[in-house]
Amino acid sequence: MKLGHQTWVFPSKPVILSSAAIGGPLEAQGPLADDFDTLHGDMMLGQSSWEKAEKTLLEECCDKAIEKAGLTKEQIDYFLCGDLMNQIVSSSFTARTLQTPFLGLFGACSTSMEGLALASLIVDSQSADYVLAATSSHNSSAEKQYRYPTEYGAQKPPTAQWTATASGAAVVGREGTGLRVTSATIGRVVDMGLTDPFNMGAAMAPAAFHTIESHFRDLQISPTAYDLVVTGDLGRVGHSILSELFQQHQIEIPPEQYKDCGMMIYGENPNVWSGGSGCGCCASVTYGHLLNRMKRGEWKRILVVATGALLSPLTFQQDESIPCIAHAVSIEAESEEGVQ
């Protein structure tokens, strides 16, 4: 149901029947390790290339989410997936394995919530019984594609972020018990003219702000409607900028009620500079850690705002600035009894 300019409300409140998170070696050292279903010690996952490792990560995560929902892959009506690889090959090859009708998405690191928003719309409109939404990223495949060969050991500035080796997946269904998706706000592209691909957090913060402000406006609610607002992958730099934007615009979100997935996934590890990033960061933190805490009753309503930087190495070379986007999805625990 359309509400306001860019927000969907889902009257049937589609259920997140299950979710899964899979990570790599660095994620295993982070403070959220216990919230991953599987943690791999080997960046290659036994495969012959980083790209095949990423595909394996994503396949495992989808399998785990389907298994946790008590379903078989044949019961999944649609698979919505995207990733950072050129031509989203991790997703397409996983779709080949799953043999589920497939809709390929691209929203860079905003893909996780783009997928969850669309999955919820499809389920809410009774166009499917079960939809699987997933995404992934792999540090080495992303470094290889977007940046310098890792063997160069190129230094990065403190504003840079570390692409997570992680995947997150969720099965959304029409009926059952679990956390529920109540609304979604689809972002506009915001581009403040920043051009530094090693400072994505600063570039993406205004897009996150715009989507969050639109969400509150469209639904005519205030931040108190949520126990937690969490951005995907702004990192320390972007988190700080967004916090300032909240203050400047009188959006009152107490510091303890605003978190960022990119800051949470690796804790205080200084080797990740400003924090984590990559499609798999927001996806694995949300589908692992955040939903686990909701299930434990710590929060009743959260707003997950996945942010994406929609540049490519080529647009950077051609002196373009960085277009950014953010998609927000609200997740609710209906009642304590209703939550598994």
Added chain:
Amino acid sequence: MKLGHQTWVFPSKPVILSSAAIGGPLEAQGPLADDFDTLHGDMMLGQSSWEKAEKTLLEECCDKAIEKAGLTKEQIDYFLCGDLMNQIVSSSFTARTLQTPFLGLFGACSTSMEGLALASLIVDSQSADYVLAATSSHNSSAEKQYRYPTEYGAQKPPTAQWTATASGAAVVGREGTGLRVTSATIGRVVDMGLTDPFNMGAAMAPAAFHTIESHFRDLQISPTAYDLVVTGDLGRVGHSILSELFQQHQIEIPPEQYKDCGMMIYGENPNVWSGGSGCGCCASVTYGHLLNRMKRGEWKRILVVATGALLSPLTFQQDESIPCIAHAVSIEAESEEGVQ
């Protein structure tokens, strides 16, 4: 509304309020030239790079579709778009220009119907009043990214296809008069083990077959329900293979009722080998030529089946085969009076 395993039926029959097609110099020489809204004589479109030319093509096409619908861009609720460039930058940068809430898609050359299917679902579920679905491709930007530098003058086999320099866009709305979208079938990935990126038509034909067969099965209809079944970009080679598959499986579609956009766009021009391809091929032929002929009353119901090869240069280098997909959308003229 879910019907069968992978088909949506849209009870409200969303209206294609307008559509636009823009092409380049080679498209201007083809037999469908009169059906393009604008034809550019310059592959650069006055821009400084092929990529910027592609973005300009897409922007112009979106503007034209919005203008033809009698709307302003502020009235468009959502923009669904994808293209062949890495990180779909043509689409993302166009979304920056439009400032419309944006959902990025990737389905290679199947993107046109992925977008139209989702746009129709969003409109049918009353989640938007107006959705713009678009896609583009540019021969030179695609050759540069996917193949050899054009300056090499590398020879291609007769099974190769020519990436169209074209864009197609449609505005889908809840109310008004025009052609209507009645159903959509979302494809599974089909991979028959073919590995030759210069023979995409052969790789994609089985995916088209699978989607068409699923469409008829899910809706419990026969090919006689349509005046025309048209595939996107199989070219002569793929068209011939799909025609054989129809025969083998007793799907009776008379030869004159099955066409392919890749064969139509350039006619008998021998320089395009097996025919046209690229996201913009199926999109511009459908949103220009095919809808024009429907509006003239030549066909009442058509099924557009856009096919996509979901490989990347990297998966080819890593000896993977080519995963393919096809999405089908049925378009109807409600009645002769109802058609503008």
